[in-house]
Amino acid sequence: MTVEQILRAQAAAANRGIDALLISPGADLRYLTGYDALPLERLTCLVIPVGAEPFLVVPELEEPAARAGIALAPDVELVVWKETADPFDVICRRLPSGLARIAVDDHMWADRVLTFARLLADVRLIAAGPVMTELRMRKTxxxxxxxxxxxxxxxxxxxxxxxxxxxxxxxxxxxxxxxxxxxxxxxxxxxxxxxxxxxxxxxxxxxxxxxxxxxxxxxxxxxxxxxxxxxxxxxxxxxxxxxxxxxxxxxxxxxxxxxxxxxxxxxxxxxxxxxxxxxxxxxxxxxxxxxxxxxxxxxxxxxxxxxxxxxxxxxxxxxxxxxxxxxxxxxxxxxxxxxxxxxxxxxxxxxxxxxxxxxxxxxx
Missing domain, CATH: 3.90.230.10 (Creatinase/methionine aminopeptidase superfamily)
Structure with missing residues (x-):
């Protein structure tokens, strides 16, 4: 079911002129992947580019929980970052080029939104709430x-x-x-x-x-x-x-x-x-x-x-x-x-x- 939901998320984002979604721990992440991630100081973030494969960036110590959590979403690549790595840099390097609008989930911590805004200076960041509401409001x-x-x-x-x-x-x-x-x-x-x-x-x-x-x-x-x-x-x-x-x-x-x-x-x-x-x-x-x-x-x-x-x-x-x-x-x-x-x-x-x-x- 989560594979279908990710495809629907990509379609809903595309309809709103959004090039990618960034989803941090919370109900949106669980809805899309099945993973009930803890909101910790180490970054966990699902990246869903429109027209490209999604990937989930997680800290190394959370890898076992993440692998178990995304069992229903086998098409989501797990990208594990080590303790001394910069997960924001990992995400920015893997994003497709030429993106103009990226939506972040409504509950992403402010310091993370500001970091993405600094690193993606040429990209407009907007709220993903309308996209996720459109999906989650109508129950299967x-x-x-x-x-x-x-x-x-x-x-x-x-x-x-x-x-x-x-x-x-x-x-x-x-x-x-x-x-x-x-x-x-x-x-x-x-x-x-x-x-x-x-x-x-x-x-x-x-x-x-x-x-x-x-x-x-x-x-x-x-x-x-x-x-x-x-x-x-x-x-x-x-x-x-x-x-x-x-x-x-x-x-x-x-x-x-x-x-x-x-x-x-x-x-x-x-x-x-x-x-x-x-x-x-x-x-x-x-x-x-x-x-x-x-x-x-x-x-x-x-x-x-x-x-x-x-x-x-x-x-x-x-x-x-x-x-x-x-x-x-x-x-x-x-x-x-x-x-x-x-x-x-x-x-x-x-x-x-x-x-x-x-x-x-x-x-x-």
Whole structure:
């Protein structure tokens, strides 16, 4: 699959008038080669000239890991540099002559971009983001299967939440148990564990604290992990230790209706802005518009947050293969909040949620 992806990258670059791509460690490199390289001080860089063979420059001590990592990309030549060599010079000498525009990945360290700019003074350096977004935003059937497996794994953790969410425990204690469960469910690691209880549930990106959970409190649980193949899970559900406050139950019903409507509205041809508006309109009509403070969702794949972004004003047209979260929330600062999140994949006929755990307010 990675051979095909490199060919697609060359074609996408050529269509944008780009002569070569320089890709450093990160999700783009893993997408193109299968190699999950560590971002170290020694340069690792995939070079993809348009119309020439790609090559991967790696430090000698990383050679074994690189050879294993690019097993699915046999057409990528491995160029190993020794400790005293200059890897930037190695790359510049091997680049075809006459290049005018080279794109570097969006996350390449600034000192490396500046070094390439100095050594390639006659070449215009630009961002490779548009090229890589064009490729990664539309998932292949293999990637869809990977996201569905990740969704099933994180669902299994949510189904066990009653084992850990109890009055008298701190958010941090619960978070440690949940992180262990994410790994036990088949992920290689937990990416984040948000446990927001009581007033902390009104903070969308709250980190677990030493706050003690009490009875009658809503709790927002937003969890994510990375699977062995690099694809991510991300799912949010709202819980309550005993019956929640009456006003919380009232606006949770509004949130549930909004999230359901948005999932049902996913289809090819709808814009990201219009999809965002489906939920916003329901929440606003119920009087909670100012309490929905973030976009509806984000794309997901080898990064937990990547294009497309489902947000107001976006004219991006949703297409089959795009995968993203649908996660409206309602937050009453200082009191409590709620969020429901599914990962949804756009198919030719509509939206395919990868999360199946109940969306209802779960009273423990």
């Amino acid at each position: 059937s293999r990637e869809v299967d990977a996201l569905r497996a990740a969704g099933a794994a994180i669902d299994s953790v949510h189904r066990q939440m009653g084992l850990w969410l109890r009055a008298g425990r701190t958010e941090r204690e619960v978070a440690r148990d949940v992180a262990d469960a994410i790994a036990s469910a088949g992920h290689t690691r937990a990416d984040f564990v948000i446990i927001g209880s009581g007033p902390n549930s009104a903070s969308p990106h709250h980190e677990a604290s030493d706050r003690v959970i009490s009875a009658g409190e809503p709790i927002v649980v937003d969890i994510s992990g990375t699977m062995p193949d690099g694809y991510r899970s991300d799912c949010t559900r709202t819980y309550s230790i005993g019956e929640p406050p009456a006003d919380h139950a009232a606006y949770f019903a509004v949130l549930h209706a909004a999230q359901t409507a948005q999932v049902n509205a996913v289809r090819p041809g709808i814009t990201a802005g219009d999809l965002d508006a489906v939920g916003c309109d329901i929440i606003s009509a119920a009087g909670y518009g100012p309490n929905f403070v973030h976009r509806t969702g984000h794309g997901i794949g080898l990064d937990v947050h990547e294009p497309p972004y489902i947000m107001a004003g976006s004219d991006l047209v949703i297409e089959p293969g795009m995968a993203f979260s649908i996660e409206p929330g309602i937050y009453l600062p200082g009191r409590h909040g709620a969020r429901i999140e599914d990962i949804v994949i756009c198919t030719t006929t509509g939206g395919l949620p990868v999360n199946a755990v109940t969306h209802d307010l779960q009273i423990l």
